Amino acid sequence: MPTAVLQTPPAPAAAEPVLVVDRLRAYYRTHAFGLDRDIRAVDDISLTVAPGEVYGIAGESSSGKTTLIKTIVGAIRPPLAVVGGSVRFRFGGEIRDIYALTPAELQTIRWRHLSCILQGSMNVLNPVRQIRHSFQDFAFPHMGLKPAAFWQAVRAHLARLDLDPAVLDSYPHQLSGGMRQRTTIALATVCTPEFIVADEPTTALDVIVQRDVLTMLRDIQRRLGSSFLFVTHDMSVHATVSDRVGIVYAGRLVEEAETPTLFRGALHPYTQHLVASLPRIGDTTRRASLPGRPPSLADPPSGCRFHPRCPLAMDVCREKVPALVEAAPRHRVACFAVSGAPS
């Protein structure tokens, strides 16, 4: 099975986590015509990421995945506002609370310790300037190197990623989509950050390029020993790269487990559906899609937000919110059908 090349044993869980997200809530708050509206895109999410671990976040569109990582990296602009909770990173033994930092302090962390590969990130490259300028603009101020040493480091980094240093002299339109994506990954990792956030880095790439890009990401991750927060809706990508996966539904974490556990023995009905809906070559059984549609985050259903679409819904699901509890070691799930209804 070719996929096996990309699999690594899960990272040890004992080490101090690099990222601790504690009861995070972030809402889009709008005030228009005297009407206040909260869109609860991130609602009470807690998770930790260990050193060297690839933590995957999965969920359907408009489930709040992108908002979650925006909040985690501190890229918060109105109307998005953090309503509660905290995000703490541990960089070099020092704990940094993202929301307690001044913008200047945050600036020193970005790129050097924490960097991002965003959705459609090939678009970060300025189309009318050669790629060298993007490296100069983004990475140079954070590296603290003299220009000659900086370019030497950039070239060495590109060589390490099997990229021709000649890309520096190209314009973005001269490169294919896959090359551009690999270049932006090189850009995001040139400062050897400890924590990398990747949002849909391979969506819209074709299968062969996707495989190359994922292999490259996994390779960088292993070489730098960085932790990854890897967001994608594509469960087969999670199966390939993520050590652990958290499933987000309507702004809440509903299940979290090590990847093989999640694929073999998912407990939450939503996760079970996600895994079962994956098409496979050689299998033509009909894949059902979930009835109903994603709930509105402005007016989410009461109780468990999944209950209107859930085949196992009970009365309690409509009234109470299930907590994310440990159902087995390193396997958390938020479902009354699993944990039993509260008396």
Added chain:
Amino acid sequence: MSLILDVDHVGKTFVQGGLLSRREVEAVRDVSFSLDAERPEILSVVGESGSGKSTLAAMVLGRLVPTRGRILFEGGDVAAIRSRAGRRAFMARVQPVLQNPFEAFNPLKRVDRYLFATAANFVVGGGRTRAAIEERVDRALVEVGLTLAEVRGRFPHELSGGQLQRTAIARALIPEPRLLVADEPVSMVDASLRMAIVNLFGALRDRLGLSIIYITHDLATAYYISDRILIMRKGEVVERGAARAVLDNPQHPYSIALKQAVLTPDFG
């Protein structure tokens, strides 16, 4: 046997550069296939980026004129359509669904505007009242699992990618076309929705007798839904046949490489 679409030895060459540096790029090379009118089917066209899939789609839609060969839609040459009325009649029969729903809609315009404009263009006869148009738009939206109430007055940024893509498909359904050309329609949406859209294509084929050209790089959904498949590489068709037979047992080295690159979500 009558053909709804007959693509006959079609090629497309693009010329790059100007007077001094002229370079020809052959995007599509000698591609032939046809769709039977009696047997609606989903034909998948798969291949990596740059394999000429989208160029082929653009030619079928009449957006590009083939350099060589002909494309006949219901017996008429697509490239020979010149008049506005002829173009409109053709577009009522053949509709596109594009890859990136965020680019398909102008961010400064409300989404429903496109739906109403399409409906106003294509709803014919005495039924062109506001109510008839809205009813038609709502019916198309219901086909894709949305309602007009959800979409009305919204801007593209207010809808999720999946909702936008479903809106784009609903828009294509408004004229009640014969043929849908879907260029990477699911590459931007999540797994559950991807299956919803692919199942929707199957239902449209079975219920409305719609033929669909499904352009994708996702072999798993191509296997799941399509009747026939063309595998393209560098503008040429390298392998073709019944979708499941081809993907179960690919022959061409490129098809084999493509199948191997598919990520399998299986554990032990």
